[in-house]
Amino acid sequence: MTEMSNLGQIAAQAATDQAQSLPALPSSLWVYLSATPLFWLTATLVVWLLANAAARRANGHPLVNPVLISVVVIGTGLTLGGVAYPAYFEGAQFIHFLLGPATVALAVPLVRQIKLVAANLLPMLAALAAGSVTAVLSVLALGALFGFPEALTVSMAPKSSTAGVAMAISKGLGGDPGLTAVFVILTGITGAVIVTGLMNRMRITDYAARGFAAGLASHGIGTARAFQVDPVAGLFAGIAMALNALVTALIVPLFL
Amino acid sequence: MIQGITWLLGFQLVGETLSYASGGHVPGPVIGLALLALFLLATRRFSAAAAMEQSTGKVADGLLANLGILFVPAGVGIIQHLDLVISMGLPILVAILVSTVVTLVVTVWAFTLAKHLEQQWRRKP
Numbered sequence: 001m002t003e004m005s006n007l008g009q010i011a012a013q014a015a016t017d018q019a020q021s022l023p024a025l026p027s028s029l030w031v032y033l034s035a036t037p038l039f040w041l042t043a044t045l046v047v048w049l050l051a052n053a054a055a056r057r058a059n060g061h062p063l064v065n066p067v068l069i070s071v072v073v074i075g076t077g078l079t080l081g082g083v084a085y086p087a088y089f090e091g092a093q094f095i096h097f098l099l100g101p102a103t104v105a106l107a108v109p110l111v112r113q114i115k116l117v118a119a120n121l122l123p124m125l126a127a128l129a130a131g132s133v134t135a136v137l138s139v140l141a142l143g144a145l146f147g148f149p150e151a152l153t154v155s156m157a158p159k160s161s162t163a164g165v166a167m168a169i170s171k172g173l174g175g176d177p178g179l180t181a182v183f184v185i186l187t188g189i190t191g192a193v194i195v196t197g198l199m200n201r202m203r204i205t206d207y208a209a210r211g212f213a214a215g216l217a218s219h220g221i222g223t224a225r226a227f228q229v230d231p232v233a234g235l236f237a238g239i240a241m242a243l244n245a246l247v248t249a250l251i252v253p254l255f256l
Numbered sequence: 257m258i259q260g261i262t263w264l265l266g267f268q269l270v271g272e273t274l275s276y277a278s279g280g281h282v283p284g285p286v287i288g289l290a291l292l293a294l295f296l297l298a299t300r301r302f303s304a305a306a307a308m309e310q311s312t313g314k315v316a317d318g319l320l321a322n323l324g325i326l327f328v329p330a331g332v333g334i335i336q337h338l339d340l341v342i343s344m345g346l347p348i349l350v351a352i353l354v355s356t357v358v359t360l361v362v363t364v365w366a367f368t369l370a371k372h373l374e375q376q377w378r379r380k381p
Contacts (some may be wrong), residue, residue, distance in 0.1 A: 044325070044328055044329065045325075047328075048324075048325040048328060052322075052324075052325075066324050066325075067324045067325075067327055067328060067331060070324075070325070070328045070331070071328060071331040071332055071334065074328065074332050075332050075334065075335045075338075078332065078335060079335060085332065085333055085335060085336050088329075088332060089329060089333075092328070092329035092332070093329065095325060095326060095328065095329050096326065096329040096330060098319060098326050099285075099326045099327075100268050100284070100285040100288075101261070101264040101265055101268055101285075101315075101319065102319040102320065102323060102326055103268075103283075103285035103286060103288070103289055104264045104267050104268045104271070104285050104288040104289050104292055105264055105312075105315065105316035105319045105320055106289050106316075106320070107267075107288075107289045107290075107292035107293035107296060107316075108292075108296070108309075108312055108313050108316035108317070108320075109316070109320065110289075110293045111293050111296040111297055111300070111309075112313075114297065120371070122370055122371075122374050123366075123367045123368070123370040123371040123374065124367070125370075126366045126367065126369070126370035127363045127364070127366040127367035127370065129366070130362050130363060130365075130366035131359055131362055131363030131366065134358055134359050134362040134363070135355065135359040138354065138355040138358045138359060139351065139355050142350075142351040142354060142355060143351065146347040146350075146351060148347070148351075152344075156348075156351065156352070159352065159355070160355075160356075160359060163330055164283060165283060178336065178337055179337060179340065181330065181333060181334075181337075182333075182334050182337045182340075182341060183348075183352060185327075185330065185331045185333070185334050186334075186341075186349070186352050187352050187355075187356055188327065188331075189331075190352055190353055190356045191356050191360065194353075194356070194357065194360070195360060198357065198360055198361070199360075199364065202361070202364065202365075204364050204368065206367075206368065206371070208367075209364050209367040209368050209371070210364065212363065212364070212367055213359075213360045213363040213364040213367065214360070216359065216363045217356050217359040217360045217363060218356060218360075220323065220326070220327055221324070221327050221331075223323060224323035224324035224326075224327065225324075227320055227321060227323055228324070234320060234323075238320075240363075242286050242289065245283065245286065246282065246286070249281070
């Protein structure tokens with residue numbers, strides 16, 4: 001009997017609690033939802049779909065870059081909503097995880113176009129050697145010119161290689177991996193935005209060459225741009241990204 | 257679809273295993289890429305492999321057509337260091353822009369020059 005009344009009391013207490021918290025529902029709902037992986041996963045997908053639709057409506061204009069738009073919109077939302085990045089990543093990690101299988105997936109266009117890739121083997125090796133050295137040496141030269149502290153130059157040197165590899169290189173040489181990640185992202189977006197105009201101005205019509213340059217200079221984000229433009233460009237960008245990750249890891253320690 | 261995802265994850269898993277065993281110099285997904293390419297090339301002649309190539313191809317095309325979204329979660333991480341980037345300001349952005357332009361130009365130039373030289377060399381008797 002006492003148990004029953006206790007239960008009744010608890011239920012009544014719960015009801016009043018709920019009634020009291022009702023006026024504050026929008027903010028408590030935000031606190032609740034913004035802490036669930038579901039919210040940020042869905043938000044990332046929705047923002048990407050809208051950004052992608054905008055890019056398509058702009059006929060793939062390089063400035064309307066869906067990665068750039070999504071990062072700016074979500075970054076602004078997190079900052080305004082007072083949400084910490086780790087809370088966001090709880091949800092977004094499910095998308096991030098797909099980077100691994102997407103890298104493996106490059107094998108499919110590689111096999112489909114194996115003859116084209118084989119025919120471009122020598123140009124790819126020449127471009128890989130020249131490009132990866134240029135990516136690192138140009139940072140060292142600009143760092144000296146602008147008087148960057150050494151830790152900053154070290155953190156920037158591997159910026160053209162893919163994030164995971166660049167951060168490992170930076171860490172191994174006394175750089176700041178977090179800062180390296182920022183430089184990697186900025187480099188990727190910069191390359192993705194400028195590559196089309198630059199290649200058109202240089203009158204490069206070979207999509208293998210254009211894609212290879214995009215992937216080498218601006219890794220996965222450049223590769224995503226290349227796939228947006230042309231499947232052959234995307235394939236060569238992906239190859240360049242994978243090869244440059246290996247070569248950068250080898251050469252950065254030599255120059256620093 | 258599930259079949260294709262399983263093949264991709266399976267090859268990544270083998271790649272990660274080999275990467276770990278070899279000291280981690282080459283990222284696991286890159287080893288997985290090479291192994292899947294070799295596997296697809298080696299089995300291409302057998303009709304039994306057609307189903308695998310088709311299922312893997314469907315998932316691969318879907319992933320690669322939407323590659324950009326996969327970089328959004330990491331890209332948003334920039335907000336953690338935003339104050340630092342702003343405080344260091346313009347020289348950083350100029351350095352990244354100039355280095356990226358120079359890298360793009362040198363890379364594409366080396367590519368087309370090597371292709372040109374190779375073609376000339378082949379034309380000679």
